[in-house]
Amino acid sequence: MNTHLQHQINQWLNNDPDPKTRSQLQILIDTNNEAELTTRFSGRLAFGTAGLRGEVGVGPMAMNRLVIRQTTAGLGAYLLDQIDNAAERGVVIGYDGRHDSLSFAHDAASVLTAMGITVRLTHKVAATPLVAFGVKHFKAAAGIVVTASHNPPQYNGYKVYWENGAQIIPPHDSGIAAQIARAATQANPFLDLDDAISQQKLTWLQDDFYQTYRQGVFDAKELQQRSGQDNVSLAYTAMHGVGADMAEAVLKDAGFTQVYSVMVQREPDGDFPTVNFPNPEEKGAMDLVIAEAKKHNATLACANDPDADRFAVAVRTEDGQYKMLTGDQVGVLFGHYLLSHAPKNQRLTGTTIVSSSLLSKIATEFGTQSYTTLTGFKWLMNVGIAKNQADNQFLFAYEEALGYTIGNLVWDKDGLSALVAFAQLTAELTSQGQTIWDRLEQIYRQHGFHLNAQVSIALKADTPNIGAYLREHPPLKIGEYPVVSTDDLKSLQRTAADGSKQSIDLPSSDVLIYALEGGARVIVRPSGTEPKIKCYYEVVETMMPTDTWASAQERAQQAMTTFIESHQASLPS
Template structure:
């Protein structure tokens, strides 16, 4: 059966490279490799598609992409009125990204839709902004973000400029299932290739952010071999910020990401080169984007010398206070996710505005606002930030370029005031208590191991962790405080601590999010030492409880 499916796939595949790969496996009789490619298929969900490049339905390839485009077209046509639906398509610099974008444009126009193609490899937030700017009905971004070089992906946005949520994902997935052979799809040629005006429109939006007037800041920057550099440099120039020093070895887009093991600024070692550049150049601030520039990582000079990366929660707290101090109105809303720090709620209360907590992912964060709310800031601990102003967000998604501008402006203002970002973090700890967070992330390539670990914890949750009583267990599959059901478990512990355990939505990992809240009654450094010890003990206790290999 697998060989027959492979032969059928081979007959419709337009790509010489994947045809050659599949023919070689068939000729060699490599049943295991064939089964790996044909025993399942990449599932289309709220993150779209993401997976390893190669032949077959369980890989990212031209057939998979054309089927996805045809399914998206069918779903859009279901609710089309007089005008054909319009879709804007973007792509990064990964292997096959441009080819997948062109195939998408051909399938969409062949189905009678209007398609616009971004003018070259560009950051994901440019695509997300373009959806709203053009009044498109949907957007497609071909990217695997910070995944390894062998991967690619297909992210879908709806007409509001935000990533899709249920039930749209299942509706599009069903439409994809109904697609026949791709060599029988009608293909068009009438799409529009956009010019630089689409990038300028995005930059104009960023220039309206509440960035203050202070501009004296020295920044070291890396795009991690991705597509962020040129747009970020233009954004700094547009807003009057000094041009950052850029890591030469990582400045040009390179789909093989040769200087890093994983092109993710959260991974150990990924920021080593930009930290070296910052030390050598005496920079006040270190900024890294992930390869599609929708995430932003930051490091700052430490009080005792050297540079220390900020956690996503630390930068989220700083940016929240910065935005709330420069926007106005009691209808303002700030939002974060269930796995992020509880600090944002305390910051919002101090500013007398509402805060919201959503499931993980910006698809949920961008829908956190009730009709009476005006979202001005949202973040998730995985280095994703949406910075807005009094007129709301520039991009209805995470935006690593906008976040870079905001943190550079914040650092410039702190420098003008004779302060540092480290000082501002200490100020927050004194006002709200020290909210310290950490992660335990376990890569488990077998999905059954991830599911088994989650199920075991649900069946028998611990009564205590690291000497802290577990005061409540929240099963996220049952929904929580009005949130949609999702796979995961939250353990609430004594003294405001908590642990959330969930499978990653984009990688084969079990992810655990830890938080402790330490009152600050004296020296903040001493409180940080206590919090670090508490987090380490909690991490060890959780590892023992999960008993993972």
């Protein structure tokens, strides 16, 4: 073993506070597993705009108590440097139900309080939206949530909110990362939680805090639809996460009494025993909640992901089966519903470049414009906050990966308020003798049947750089659709078919967007880390008076299949 690696390992053993990971490391040393040791000490788990996320394990490339302490020391130093009164304003900390989340959250609190920073720490597990709410509510300098959201059981994560209540964006990510690198070479400050309490540096967020969020949902002006609740029944699952208590409470407050929780998935369980993958988008993850809905012939089968910031729904069909709505369909339904009720001075809506273009058409129908950002709620919310004006207040934003923000209770996606809003939207339609499917069809008849698909394409190791290739060989046609314009988000230029150019107001990103005749669209995102690209496709089919939903969908599906095949055939292999 080389001396540099030996030195790193010895340093780690001297500083790691966790007997479990110390003994795991000792086993690797005793068995002389140099390959594994080299991998585990090959770098550091990167801190980015999503904070940290990785598998729990030994060494700086994994999530563990020492990495959490070093990360928190770096974050604390950055806050003290960047934010006035950061120590007094403090940090809100919450955590999910994964196995190590409580100890990670408590370690973070001990480090920050030792640095003189006040901490408000949830006294039990909390849904991610509650921490985002807490940052805003207490006007804190920052927030931390220990969560790996819907990742597999072996993962954990560390998500940071800035003082504005939204997730961090550049330059804060790299600024924090630089401070973490510095903190990793030093002894980390640490204060026992009992001492932090006696020094008045730590406050436990007790049940009254949870009730304040609950009251916020009840009072939200966007969630005041208060009739027809008796016509809506719903099955609900927390997917072994932390959402159940609050989800049931806010639904009850809103007058929904026919709520049937999937009991085997109701309590937090870091093993996620009944699902292969605790993500409502994954095949099979919704099976138990759909079975519960069938048992009661419920209108809706609803789910939150394990940290309850995302919302998924399957809706009963005419034949008594249940069909999942896509994130885009839920987003479009919300956009239409909220805009139809919103006051004139609250019309600000937004979505991301890879989500359906249909929201922008609905916004235009209501006499306003929606904004578009790069992928991720960090962008949706920071732009939303910047654009939020007295005469054009924020109303709604969504991304296709099941994330929705309704109103300004939190500046992040919130699966709990979305659950209430969707139940209210369903109740309103039911009282008008309509279903969710009827409303979607009306929207499609007006604006076209929008179908979206996402495909990841694995490339051969020797495939030329796909982004560079496409920039050097710009397509004039994709399938049967001529290219109307190309947006290159790297150079931030839009090039029209006639060669004219205009600039794009977004942060630079390695993304190409092709707008095609007939409303179709292709977005290509080369992966920065592996030989693959992600492609996002949208086709729009005009619905004829003779069309049914089924015939329009079939035509769109055929167009999509041909479209994807012809696009992929045009890429270098």
